[in-house]
Amino acid sequence: MSTIFMKIGKSLRAFRNSKGLGQADIAAIAGTSIPTVSEWEKGKSNPTLERFITIAQELNVSLDTLAFFDKESSDNFSKEELKFLREFRKLPITMKESIKNILKEFNKLEKI
Incomplete structure (x- = not known):
C-alpha cells in the first residue's frame, strides 16, 4: 500500500463524512461502484485523475482540499472563508x- 494512496483515501473518507455523504454518493458522482470507493478509502487503490477531478x-x-483534507483545520473556517482562501490561492504572488x-x-488600525 502506497502512503499517498492511504493519505488520499483517508482524506476522501474524512471529507465525505464531514459532508454527511455515503460511499454510494461518491460512487454515483464518480460513476463507479461502492466497493471501488471502499478500496480508495482503504488506500488499496486511487481514483483516476479524471474521476478525482469529477x-x-x-x-x-x-x-488539494479533497486530497489532503483535514477535518480539524477545516472546522475552523466558514464556507465564506474557505471560498476566499481558494480564490486567494489562485492569485499571482504580487496580488497576494x-x-x-x-x-x-x-x-x-484595529490596535489604535
Whole structure:
C-alpha cells in the first residue's frame, strides 16, 4: 500500500463524512461502484485523475482540499472563508503580497 494512496483515501473518507455523504454518493458522482470507493478509502487503490477531478467539481472543492483534507483545520473556517482562501490561492504572488500588506495595515488600525 502506497502512503499517498492511504493519505488520499483517508482524506476522501474524512471529507465525505464531514459532508454527511455515503460511499454510494461518491460512487454515483464518480460513476463507479461502492466497493471501488471502499478500496480508495482503504488506500488499496486511487481514483483516476479524471474521476478525482469529477468528484472535486461535483462537491465544489479544490483537488488539494479533497486530497489532503483535514477535518480539524477545516472546522475552523466558514464556507465564506474557505471560498476566499481558494480564490486567494489562485492569485499571482504580487496580488497576494498586496493583500497581506493591506491586512497588516488594517490590523495596525484595529490596535489604535
